[in-house]
Amino acid sequence: MKNLQILIFLFSMLAFSNCTNAQQSKPEQKTSQPAISEEVKQYLKQQGIDINAPIVPMLATRETNATVNVNCANSNGEFLHAERYNNFESSGVFVEQRDSDVDFYNKNGLHGTIYRVWFIGNKYYNDTTGKVDIREMSDYLSDACRISDDVMVNCSHLGVVRGWDVSDDEKIERLARILKELKTNFPKIKYIEATNEPDYANEGVTPANYYQYYKIYYKAVNKVNADLNPETPLLVGGPSISQFSLTWLQPFLDAYLEDPSSDKRIDFISFHGYYTKPDAAYILFKDDPSLVKDQRAILNxxxxxxxxxVDIPVFITEMGMYPGPAFDDFTSMKNDHLRQAAGMASILYWYMESKNTYPFNWVMRHRSEGRKDQLVTRTDLGLPFVQTEKFTPYGNMMVMLSKMKDTRVAAEISSEPTEGKGLYSMASLDSSGVAVMVWNYQGKLTEGFKCELNISNLPESLRGKKLTVRNYRIDRNTSNYHANPDNCNLQLVQEGYLNGGKDYSMSLELEPNTLQLVVLEQ
Incomplete structure (x- = not known):
């Protein structure tokens, strides 16, 4: 697809020259447009993109009437709190911000079930002495343990794939020493992910030989578990590829079957959720989030x-609307941040439809690509603007998810999404109340919805009680730092009271890429 071709081109040509230095900047907001090279300008022009075109607000050009019917008597099992699966950036960026970021997440309902961190093995192993020194990582890993119940370590290919010119047996010994040091000092480390995007890294790893490297990881994990006998043993998985690809997964599973070792293991399968590439063309999930819905069934x-x-957990350890420096509006992130919020809710929705499938959000702060940020790190132009305790629309969407209850219930929509775009809803309840999210993911389209939300069969525990009804909203003017930097976290837009009956209804108006949360509580 055209946008991905532009993306690949921009990987090698820094369009935003000072974007990568966001973590080093002072926090004052800058308003001048970043420099764009003439070569990039000409390339974009050839692709039909006018960088001087005004960025207009996302307003509905037509409105569709729709209903969302929530039936509290129809349980769909446990609600997966996907906001609790998340990623740190690497250890060397946003160091001064990290403590306050962790405190802010814990305070706002975003304490994690699993957070994923990054570790480069051969950087902390001394080839001469055979000693491991992870002191440089201590603060980083301590913060990860403060923000999450368990921690996943993505173990870089460095050392195992290249960097250690030694036998596989020696690589196992070295990696085991590293993992033992990590597990001893940070017992919350539970998951070891073997390499990152080997299909994209061009490091000589292929579908045919990946498992030979993977064996080094699982054998090292087995050695650490045998040596330490920890209360929570290490688990290991992969292949952590950049997309769901049978070209990689089938040889991985075949090699596992052919492995004669009695202690072989795949504790989880991991891949990323940005795009699919069935042939030569990339198809981004921002153009159709529903493309992910059959991945688990195919894998099963x-x-x-x-x-x-088929009960093996699947971790989608990265995902997003904008892989690399992809974009919808090239010169401003203002609209793209809303598209990211509504789009991420949508791709989470489709992954959450599958059993034993756990999508990870990406990322708290990104070192260079602001459309991925959950915390305010850049201006709409992509210039450095690192802020403390301020969410982007995407971060606010995650806070919405944190307010959902623990049991999922049926939510039926009269107008189902078409090619992943349109009206969505998730509903939940527990003994404290009912919470319903409704949103309109349009990407660059402009359909709005006038929606009647009907909640039926409220739990007996809520009937006849005085209930508080709270409405939260994310749109171009609300819960959006582009509109109000000083009041940009998730906003309560309406609060009222009612005597709980059996049913409840209210009207919602949803412009493109608008999200709303309705909470009924005692």
Missing amino acids: QELASRNIS
Whole structure:
């Protein structure tokens, strides 16, 4: 697709020359447009993109009437709190911000079930002495343990794939020493992810030989578990590829079957959720988030055909609307931040429809690509603007998710999304109340919705009680630092009271890429 071709081009040509230095900047807001090279300008012009075109507000050009019917009597099992699966950036960026960021997340309901961190193995192993020194990582890993119940370590290919010119047995010994040091000092480390995006890294790893490297990881994990006998043993998985790809997954599973070792293991399968590339063309999930909905079923067929349990967890350890420096509006992130919020809610929705599938948000702060930021780190022009305790619309969407209850209930929409775009809803309840999210993901389209929300069969525990009704909203003017930098966190836009009956209804108006949360509580 055209946008991905532009993306690949921009990977090698820094369009925003000072974007990568966001973590080093002073916090004052800058308003001048970043420098764009003439070569990039000409390339964009050839692709039909006018960088001088005004960025207009996302307003509905037509409105559709719709209903969302929530039936509290129809339980769909446990609600997966996807906001609790998240990523740190690497250890060397936003160091001064990290303590306050962790405190802010914990205070706002974003304490994690699993947070993913980054570790480069051969950087902390001394080839001469054989000693491991992870002191440089201590503050980083301590922060990860403060923000999450468990921690996943993405173990870089460095050392295992390249950097250690030694036998595989020696690589296992070295990696085991590193992992033992990590697990001893940080017991919350539970998951080891073997390499990152080997299909994209161009490091000589192929579908045919990936498992040979993976064996080094699982054997090192087994050695650490045997040596330490920890209360929470280490688990290991992969292949952490950049997309759901049978080209990689099938040889990985075949090699696992052919491995004669009695202690072989795949504790989880991981991949990323940005795009699919069935042939030569990339298709970004921002253009159709529903493309991910069949991935788990396809994987289960591959597992079942090899007599591997279909209950194995799947971790989508990165995902997003804008891989690399992709964009919808090139010169401003103002609209793209709303698209990211509504789009991420949508891709989470489709992954949450699958059992034992856990999508990870990406990322608290990104070192260079502001459309991914959960915390305010850049201006709409992509210039440095690192702020403390301020969410982007995407971060606010995650706070919305944190206010959802623990049991998912049925939410039926009269107008289902078309190619992933349109009206969405998730509903939940517990003994304290009912929470319903409704949003309109349009990407660059402009359909609005006048929506009647009907909640039926309220739990008996709420009937006849005085209930508080709270409405939270994210749109171009609300919960949006582009509109109000001083009041940009998730906003309560309406609060009222009612005597709880069996049913409840209210009207919502949703412009493109607008999200709303309705909470009924005692």
